[in-house]
Amino acid sequence: MREAVHAATLAELVDKGYAALTVEGVAQRAGVHKTTVYRRWKDRESLLVDALAEHLAVDVPVPDTGTIEGDLRALARSLVQSYTSPTGRAVLAAMFTGAAGLPEIAAAGGHVFRDRLTRAEPVVRRAVERGELPAGTDPGEVLKTLAAPVYLRLLVTGDPVDETTADQAARVTLAAALAGAFVPR
Incomplete structure (x- = not known):
């Protein structure tokens, strides 16, 4: 039931947007009673x-x-693919427009992004262990740098976001990491 309601919630968000999202509409789409x-x-x-x-x-x-190069590229491409899908666009719109003023949504957004960073940190740790990145490289800073160009285009400039964007973000992040830019001084 939880999965059906979550799927219905996201479908309603895509179809109607945050402003028109209702519990009744979600319940109907999920095939359950609103209670x-x-x-x-x-x-x-x-x-x-x-x-x-x-x-x-x-x-x-x-x-x-x-390889760290392959992992960074895969992470960036996955991020682009996720947020350029209809569901991804609706999620971003909900988190950064109408619903953004709600403390619950802001807190959830922060939690979700911190959780994503934490889940991806092993990519950087493995690279350090393999000797691909300098010892002491800060995984969180590497991952924030990787995601920044994607989010800038999606949320600020409106420039196109595609695999080229992802690949460039991965190359720039890797170059900075190899240069020691993410090792605390």
Whole structure:
């Protein structure tokens, strides 16, 4: 039931946007009664927060290609693919437009992004262990640098975002990491 309601929540978000998202619409789409939804989630905000957190937590798998170059490229491409899909665009719109002013959504967004960084940190740690990156390289800073150009284009400039963007972000991040830019001084 939880998966069906999460899927229905994201589908409603894609089809109608945050402003028109209702618990009743989600329940109808999920094929459950609205009281079933309200037993688990107190309101649409808590439902949306839970659905977004679940979606974002599993949406970007952590690669293990055997090289830091391959892993960074795979991470960046996965991020681009995730946020250029209809669901990804709806998630971004909810998190950074109408719903962004809600403390629950802001907190969930911060939690989700921190969780994504934490999940991907083994990519950098493995590279340090293999000797591909300098000892002491800060995994979080590497990953933030990798994601920054993608989010800048998606949320600020509106420039196209594609695999070329992902590959360039990976190359720039790798060059900076190899130069020791993410080793605390």
